[in-house]
Amino acid sequence: MSLKDLANTIADRANTDPSESWTAKLLANPDKAAEKFGEEAVEAIIEATKGDKTRLTSEAADVMYHLLVMCAAHGVTLNDIEAELAKRTNQSGLAEKASR
Numbered sequence: 001m002s003l004k005d006l007a008n009t010i011a012d013r014a015n016t017d018p019s020e021s022w023t024a025k026l027l028a029n030p031d032k033a034a035e036k037f038g039e040e041a042v043e044a045i046i047e048a049t050k051g052d053k054t055r056l057t058s059e060a061a062d063v064m065y066h067l068l069v070m071c072a073a074h075g076v077t078l079n080d081i082e083a084e085l086a087k088r089t090n091q092s093g094l095a096e097k098a099s100r
């Protein structure tokens with residue numbers, strides 16, 4: 001599934017009963033969405049340090065899903081994130097850090 005399709009599914013769940021959807025449950029509780037994102041990020045870090053590619057892939061998917069849900073809970077869309085990334089296209093990370 002593409003991130004675009006996932007983001008669209010997440011947006012659709014805003015109109016779903018929280019008892020029928022994990023996404024709807026998190027969208028109704030932005031602090032819980034943030035907490036879950038943090039948990040999944042830590043789980044991904046642990047798998048990265050262990051060097052297990054399969055487990056890291058699974059945790060990375062959890063992280064991306066929960067990041068999009070957390071952002072959606074605050075009205076930030078995948079389009080917003082892509083626009084921010086686009087602004088950075090012509091600037092290297094090292095050059096940006098040096099300019100601060």
Ligand SMILES: N=c1c2ncn([C@@H]3O[C@H](COP(=O)(O)OP(=O)(O)OP(=O)(O)O)[C@@H](O)[C@H]3O)c2ncn1[C@@H]1O[C@H](COP(=O)(O)O)[C@@H](O)[C@H]1O
Nearest residue numbers: 001006009010013020021022023024040043061062065066
């Ligand atoms: N990609 C996901 C996705 N990734 C993870 N999760 C759920 O996130 C929850 C994570 O909670 P837990 O902490 O209990 O899970 P965990 O981290 O594996 O728990 P531990 O094993 O670490 O204790 C689980 O219920 C997972 O099923 C997801 N739930 C939904 N989606 C996508 O969202 C769509 C809509 O889902 P619903 O909103 O549930 O209809 C789905 O079709 C998927 O495309």
